[in-house]
Amino acid sequence: MALTFFRGIKTCPLIHFPSAYFARKNGYFYCSMGSTNTQFATQEKQQSADLKTSQKTHKKSADKLLKDYEAVIGIETHVQLHTLTKAFCSCPYSYGAQPNTSICPVCMGLPGALPVLNSKVIEYAVKVGLALNCKLSLNSKFDRKQYFYPDLPKGYQISQFDVPIASGGCIDVDLPVEFGGGHRKFGITRVHMEEDAGKLLHTGNGNYSQVDLNRAGVPLLEIVSEPDMRTGIEAAEYAAELQRLVRYLGVSNGNMQEGSLRCDVNISIRPTGQQEFGTKVEIKNLNSFSSVSRAIDFEISRQVLLHSQGQADQIVQETRLWEEGAQKTITMRKKEGLSDYRYFPEPDLPGVALTEEYVDSIRDSLPELPETKRRRYEKMGLSMQDVLFLTNDLNVAEFFDATIGKGADIKLAANWIMGDIAAYMKNEKLSINEIKLTPQELGDLIASIKGGTISGKIGKEILFELVAKGGTVQGLIKDKDLVQIVDLSEIEKMVDKVLADNPEQLEKYRGGKTRLQGYFAGQVMKESKGKANPKLLNQILLEKLNAKG
Amino acid sequence: MGSRAFMVFLTHRGSSINPISNVSHLFLKKTPVQYKNQRTQKYFSTKAKSSLEPPNLPRLAETARISLTPDEVEEFAPKIRQVVDWFGQLQAIDLENVEPAIRADTEGDNMRDDLPQNFQNREAIITALPSYEEPYIKVPKVLNKE
Numbered sequence A: 001m002a003l004t005f006f007r008g009i010k011t012c013p014l015i016h017f018p019s020a021y022f023a024r025k026n027g028y029f030y031c032s033m034g035s036t037n038t039q040f041a042t043q044e045k046q047q048s049a050d051l052k053t054s055q056k057t058h059k060k061s062a063d064k065l066l067k068d069y070e071a072v073i074g075i076e077t078h079v080q081l082h083t084l085t086k087a088f089c090s091c092p093y094s095y096g097a098q099p100n101t102s103i104c105p106v107c108m109g110l111p112g113a114l115p116v117l118n119s120k121v122i123e124y125a126v127k128v129g130l131a132l133n134c135k136l137s138l139n140s141k142f143d144r145k146q147y148f149y150p151d152l153p154k155g156y157q158i159s160q161f162d163v164p165i166a167s168g169g170c171i172d173v174d175l176p177v178e179f180g181g182g183h184r185k186f187g188i189t190r191v192h193m194e195e196d197a198g199k200l201l202h203t204g205n206g207n208y209s210q211v212d213l214n215r216a217g218v219p220l221l222e223i224v225s226e227p228d229m230r231t232g233i234e235a236a237e238y239a240a241e242l243q244r245l246v247r248y249l250g251v252s253n254g255n256m257q258e259g260s261l262r263c264d265v266n267i268s269i270r271p272t273g274q275q276e277f278g279t280k281v282e283i284k285n286l287n288s289f290s291s292v293s294r295a296i297d298f299e300i301s302r303q304v305l306l307h308s309q310g311q312a313d314q315i316v317q318e319t320r321l322w323e324e325g326a327q328k329t330i331t332m333r334k335k336e337g338l339s340d341y342r343y344f345p346e347p348d349l350p351g352v353a354l355t356e357e358y359v360d361s362i363r364d365s366l367p368e369l370p371e372t373k374r375r376r377y378e379k380m381g382l383s384m385q386d387v388l389f390l391t392n393d394l395n396v397a398e399f400f401d402a403t404i405g406k407g408a409d410i411k412l413a414a415n416w417i418m419g420d421i422a423a424y425m426k427n428e429k430l431s432i433n434e435i436k437l438t439p440q441e442l443g444d445l446i447a448s449i450k451g452g453t454i455s456g457k458i459g460k461e462i463l464f465e466l467v468a469k470g471g472t473v474q475g476l477i478k479d480k481d482l483v484q485i486v487d488l489s490e491i492e493k494m495v496d497k498v499l500a501d502n503p504e505q506l507e508k509y510r511g512g513k514t515r516l517q518g519y520f521a522g523q524v525m526k527e528s529k530g531k532a533n534p535k536l537l538n539q540i541l542l543e544k545l546n547a548k549g
Numbered sequence B: 001m002g003s004r005a006f007m008v009f010l011t012h013r014g015s016s017i018n019p020i021s022n023v024s025h026l027f028l029k030k031t032p033v034q035y036k037n038q039r040t041q042k043y044f045s046t047k048a049k050s051s052l053e054p055p056n057l058p059r060l061a062e063t064a065r066i067s068l069t070p071d072e073v074e075e076f077a078p079k080i081r082q083v084v085d086w087f088g089q090l091q092a093i094d095l096e097n098v099e100p101a102i103r104a105d106t107e108g109d110n111m112r113d114d115l116p117q118n119f120q121n122r123e124a125i126i127t128a129l130p131s132y133e134e135p136y137i138k139v140p141k142v143l144n145k146e
């Protein structure tokens, strides 16, 4: 590998089609930017006693200012495919492995080594292309993108340039209810296959950097959106939907913290109504959906402020880094002209040819996608809040589907999963696949409550037993003798006993303190060990309480 | 480093054409859409070799991250010029009725299954590294992807 070439200089990685990138329609999904919580860049500079009032007026004028501008946001996402081996060699890849252990002449770029494409990469790319409603290129190819950087042993990245495997698609998202909700459709410009670079670590001291090449050559899909987003929330939801999509498809773990899903945001603003785009700024280092959203809102505010102060010329084409600690973006590098990657077709790899039959077979194998699932759940009568919760995690959605597949009431199943089960999972830091409760038993539990065999209160107790220890509903009911008491005479006996045991309270009740009914009900329920049917209990109790009154 | 590295660069499989930016235009300036619509490629079908500009050696050296002495520039310029001229000759071919191909035809799809296999001689690779400090490869300090 050409270590002698490593001199710490690299041309800026730019968007591939600078002119085409912003070429499509202009924002038919306009959202008022004032609706999200924007924080002004200058706020942090304000000090002293009048801080509060000045912030207040500032916020007010900021909101007013923001209404005069529209943000145009596009996102480039890199998704690491979770194949067993790298894209062009048989080296295994696993995150967190001992550095520089999974390397070979191919991924190290040694002379004479030839790349051979992993067929899974094509399969996953086609899956994602189809799921994003893209047009597939039946004939595409790989190209070399040349730049010099120590994490790139070959001196070039194998990528796709002018003929990506998929292009011209779209993705549907539902915005979170707490941010006002709403459905959006965002365009997908292209999806292409490429290889990842290694990892570069900068040690605190010393005049050298460290390189781990385990990741070099790991397959990626780069997904480029149209500049269709207008707010931080829309952008974050787009990224979240991509994560759900790749997880549903099983092509990536989509983990942002591990870098399996990386988002670079391009953002510009323009006065509302203006056709031309403003100067585009790129934001990197976004490691969570909330940082995507907050970085964009910060950047919109920063640019709007410069605009409004007649300093629009200070918005320059540059790459900015999101600083999580300071909650702001800072300049990483300014761009001086377009970099020249000198792309040319990769001579060591044949073209990528797909047959219609192959594409059809993959289309037929696609699972139900998040958007389809959401619309199905919506039609089942669930609220959008429920729909979004259940579909967010594929495992939760599958648990829900399996539960209602056993005939369980839809709304009740959703309530149990989103309520007590979700709370338990959160407390114990478990996924739904790790809890002991099965969809079969949840269905049975719901049916047992609905059918009156057990009370809701007992049901809850059984649930906690089931999630923690497992077992069956019927088994627990039998073992613990939990069947609900619906026998009128039995309940009557218990009511009589409680009234007899509490003569003072009874007198007070009959003297007009009717609020004591709750006390009596509680005592009777206690007497029944929680098993009395509450409706019957109250009915009988009222009759008896008022009998001689 | 210098001429040796440059020659390696020039003769390295397939990349011998990459430093000449005018030549690389042959491959670059087509968007997917244009590709579909453009049955005949003007780059190939018109103009004779005179349309290719002479290579700019200092710029080529810069993009390859190598330094050349004035003597070396003088030595290499005619050689690279020859390569460029050769592409100039190719441009004279009439391709009016030829369907553009994105890749040369190859037999079979030459892919492999996703089966992991560890490379057996990793030690040799590690030994050949100019600077290695368990478990990392050491490189000059890089702070900014510039």
Ligand SMILES: [Zn+2]
Binding pocket: A086, A089, A090, A091, A102, A103, A104, A105, A106, A107, A108, A217
């Ligand atoms: Zn390898």
